[in-house]
Amino acid sequence: MATLYLDHINRSIPCIRDWLDGRWGLLCSHPSDFEDRSLERDRWLQILRHEFSASGVKPIASRCRGGEPDRSWVGSVTGDERRVRLTHHDVIDIPARRLRDALLGVAAKRFVLVVDPALRLRAAWSYGACGAVISPLALLGVINVMRRAAAARDEVDWHCRAA
Numbered sequence: 001m002a003t004l005y006l007d008h009i010n011r012s013i014p015c016i017r018d019w020l021d022g023r024w025g026l027l028c029s030h031p032s033d034f035e036d037r038s039l040e041r042d043r044w045l046q047i048l049r050h051e052f053s054a055s056g057v058k059p060i061a062s063r064c065r066g067g068e069p070d071r072s073w074v075g076s077v078t079g080d081e082r083r084v085r086l087t088h089h090d091v092i093d094i095p096a097r098r099l100r101d102a103l104l105g106v107a108a109k110r111f112v113l114v115v116d117p118a119l120r121l122r123a124a125w126s127y128g129a130c131g132a133v134i135s136p137l138a139l140l141g142v143i144n145v146m147r148r149a150a151a152a153r154d155e156v157d158w159h160c161r162a163a
Contacts, residue, residue: 002080003061003069006100013085016060017096020117024143026059026136027113029106031072033127034136045076048136052077057143059136060084062113064103073136095119114143122146 004016004027016025028034036044052059059077061070075081086103087096099119106113106126114123123146 002058002075002078002082002084003063004084004086005063005066006086006103010085013083015096016084016086017093017117017119019060019080019082019084020058020115020119022117023056023058024117024122024147025113025115026057026139026143027062027103027111027115028059028074029062029064029109029111031059031061031070031074033110034134034139035073036135045073048073048077049079051137051140055140055144057140062103062111093119112139114139114146116147116150122150 002019005013059074061072061074063070069081069083086100087093096119099113099115099121102113102121102124106124109126110129111124111126113121116122123142
């Protein structure tokens with residue numbers, strides 16, 4: 001499944017900005033913490049695939065310190081099993097560097113980060129080892145509210161500059 005690695009710089013591995021392809025991203029340190037055990041797994045994954053696809057949000061596992069690619073629900077939702085890199089060392093990408101700093105800042109914890117297509121960090125939540133208490137669908141709802149608010153702010157900014 002698509003897993004973001006901070007330590008990969010191989011140019012054959014897509015960078016997260018290209019991988020997101022204009023969508024918002026939901027970066028999860030431990031995606032399996034969000035598994036819903038109350039529904040039949042196949043039905044739950046079908047619902048997630050539909051909702052994430054319809055909303056234009058891509059979930060991705062995040063690995064700050066290497067290791068094996070994640071094998072949780074995220075791969076079933078994205079249909080993508082590639083490794084993804086944050087950025088290449090030759091490219092100066094300020095939002096990617098800030099995102100890297102944020103990821104390294106929470107590396108020892110369980111976390112969820114929300115990024116927009118420009119890799120700006122829009123939200124960050126950390127939680128304890130006993131697991132996440134919110135479903136991916138609830139996180140998706142929060143992201144949709146944030147996107148609408150960001151779009152409204154951008155529209156107001158554009159009108160103010162145009163006036």
